[in-house]
Amino acid sequence: MEIDVKCVSDLNKNEINLISTDYLLEYQPASREKGDVGESNNNKDEYSYLIPPLLIYKDQVYLPVFGRDIIEKQFKKLGKLRMALSIFRYKNNKILFRYLLFLKKSYLGFNQVEKAIFLKRFKDSVGQNIYKDLEINPKSVSGYEKLLKASDKIKNDLVTGKINEINLFEIFYLFERNHWDKIEDFVVRLKIGTKKRMExxxxxxxxxQRDNLSPDALINIPEISKVWEQKIDPPQKGERIYAILFGRRYPEITSFKxxxxxxxxxxxxxxxxxxxxPPNFEKWEFNINFHFRDLKEFKERITKLQSIMESNNFEELLKMRF
Known part of the structure; x- marks a missing residue:
């Protein structure tokens, strides 16, 4: 028998070690605010109907794998766990991984933190194929490994979609661990797109690196602090803070612009x-667009463009070079 799984029922509190995380392979945000949707997005009651909690029986005690919150809920309401699945024996870690992967993919779904937990536990026994099984880009492995060392706040923000894993892993890659929380919180507050967040x-x-500053000192400079205090929409704040950082990083381009x-x-x-x-004058190539409703307006626009083309101002503009 490659794996022995049985249904167990009416388990008491002293039969389950809920403190143990030895086999725990799930992660739920600490709190789910209304409108916060993570990758899993599982309703706890639906969870218990689709698949009961999963346990592993080891050394005369049951250890949680999935559904620990359901177990706690039933202990609180009923004083016992009505029903669960329990793994009693398995041939090897590869077999265990395949079974748990099937349950996760078929019934529960993964969030990024859970992928990191699976990766840590089974990487050595499963090998390189684990990346494909977990749908992880091998280039992102370092990010997933560091994710388990991050704070709960960072994990929650990732699972609930407040920050993209691409942005978060870039923070992990560039900065020391003691700076992760402040930089991540700063980026989350910027209501701009993923690409601009990366920039x-x-x-x-x-x-x-250039100015020998700490990240905390930079993101709290007076110019940025003033923007946070302004009574404007969050996206506008994000754009203004982006412009401040761009001006500081590329002063010559900013001055030229x-x-x-x-x-x-x-x-x-x-x-x-x-x-x-063109963005940041990467190419000396321009576009001119104009609107018109009829032939008369079209002729007016062409005449105006002809006049502009012959002006000294236009000639001087095109002579500029960065």
Missing amino acids: VIDMIYDIT KDFYKRLKHLRLGKDIRFQI
């Missing part, structure tokens, strides 16, 4: 003509 993380690292926009205003394009510049 913020990288800029914090680059600036602190200000001068360029200042000269661009002299062209007086109006609201109907848009002059688009």
Whole structure:
């Protein structure tokens, strides 16, 4: 028999060691606020109906694997655990992994912390195939390993979707562990996209390395603190803080951009003509867009563009180089 699993019932508190985490392979956020949705998103009552708690019987006592919160709930309400599945014997860790993986994927689903727990427990016995089984990019293994060392606050933010694992693993990669919480909290407060968050993380690292600053000192500079106090929408705060960090990381580009926009205003394009510049002037290539409703407006826009093209201001603008 490769694995021996049986149904057990009416277990008392002294028969289960709920303190033990030796075989515990689940992670639930400390608190679920309304609207917080993690990767698992399992309702606890649905959990108990779909699959009962899973235990492992070892040294004359049951140890929790899945469903510890259900066990605690039933002990509190009933004084006993009505029913559970228990593993009594298994051939080897590979067989155990396959069985637990089947249960997780089929009934419960994984969140990122649970993947990290599985990875730590079974990596040595399962081998490289574990990455495919857990749907983990091998390049992210270091991030998953460090995740288990992170605070509960960080784990909760990841599971509930407040931060993307790509952003979080970048923090793990660039910074010492004692800085993780403050940087992660700072990034979570920035209501900007994943790409810009990644840029913020990288800029914090680059600036602190160049200027010999601590991350805490940088993210609490007066300019940033003032933005947090402003009565504007969270996304606006995020964009302004991004601009502050960008200006500090790339002062020459920022200065050039200000001068360029200042000269661009002299062209007086109006609201109907848009002059688009490449991001951070990576290419000296521009786009002009304009709106029109009929042939008359089309001719007006063309005439205006012709006039702008022949002006000294436009010629001087195009002579600029970063």
